[in-house]
Amino acid sequence: MRLTRYTDYALRVLMYLAAQPDQFCAISKISADYGISHNHLTKVVHDLGRLGFVQSLRGRNGGIQLARPASDITVGEVVRTMEDDFTMADCANCIIAPGCGLNPVLEEATNAFLAVIDRYTLAELCRSGTGFMTLFPAFHATRPTT
Amino acid sequence: MRLTRYTDYALRVLMYLAAQPDQFCAISKISADYGISHNHLTKVVHDLGRLGFVQSLRGRNGGIQLARPASDITVGEVVRTMEDDFTMADCANCIIAPGCGLNPVLEEATNAFLAVIDRYTLAELCRSGTGFMTLFPAFHATRPTT
DNA sequence: CTATACATGTAAAAATAATACATGTATAAG
DNA sequence: CTTATACATGTATTATTTTTACATGTATAG
DSSP states (O other): OOOOHHHHHHHHHHHHHOOOHHHHBBBHHHHHTTOOOOOHHHHHEEEEEEEETTEOSSSOEEEEEEEGGGGGGHHHHHHHHHHOOSSSSOGGHHHHHHOHHHHHHHHHHHHHHHHHHHTOHHHHHHHTTTTTGGGGOOOOOOOBBO | OOOOOOHHHHHHHHHHHSSSSOBBOOOHHHHHHHHHHHHHHHHHHHHHHHHHEEEESSSSOOEEEEEEEEEGGBBHHHHHHSOOHHHHSOOOOOTTTTGHHHHHHHHHHHHHHHHHHOOOBHHHHOOOOOOGGGTTTTOOOOOBOO
16 A cells, blocks of 8 residues: 555655755756666656646756645545546456445545545645755755746 | 455455355355356465454365454454555655655545544444345355264 | 757556465364 | 364465566657
8 A cells, every 4th residue: 555656756846845945956956866767757746736746947947837826735635536446356257346335434444544645735844944855965955937 | 446356355355245144055066057167266265264354164065164253353453454455655765755645644544534434343244144145146055064 | 040848649567466276274064 | 093074374376466577669958
């Protein structure tokens, strides 16, 4: 029981961007900083763009930034959107599904999980400002948006 | 984000046994009833035995039954035991782990999930007695323990 | 016009989970 | 005491899912 790395990466990117507001960050830099596959991250970012979480700018000096304020994006919203399935058990092929008491219980539990992460925003995860950015060996402030 | 089928099968077996207390059920019958791999189920059951959930009897007329009352076994206990990892994100390889605010949030959410399933016992899942047993096409009461 | 950065589809590789196979051990029945 | 049945257990194969790589396209700044 765990989130896919896809969702994990999405959260990492969003935190990265939240820690550096009003900057356009290049995917290549983010992937290098985290030590992650650039290609894979590109797709994650593309999805984040498609879903309205980030805004991207092509071409030289391009990059991505949050499309909405960090204080408006909850962890729950991101996880709900990126993770495509919250069915804890695959009842489709189970013969007792119609009379099974387990599934409602698992649903209730899943809702409790989501309710917690719905209470936290990206801004709260990065409460210490650019604090965690200094953990990157090659950290140096990127250029501000002109 | 879902339970492994291994855990799923474990729960199905336990519900099956809870619905027919004081019966020794053969794995071959359970696997046939659910339409599940007999070999795979054997390993699940073996684990359930090793962990003290079921009691098995070898040889002719052998089978398995609950080792503890159904009202004493919670869904949470089963899931916690069968599912080996509740780490929602793999922080081991993430450079910002030391300053990351995400993990505590995911932990809190996971605990909320587990807290819910801790509240339900096998007996409660089978509140309607052998009700769901009739869903098996070949259902007929098995012999009682002598 | 060229270098850079995102966009996007396809394919391969890796990791994980599920299943099959083979063989061993225990027990009841005849 | 022999045989049929049912659990025990290790190894190997298959299937599924996830992750990564590759190739090529499009947009923009300088």
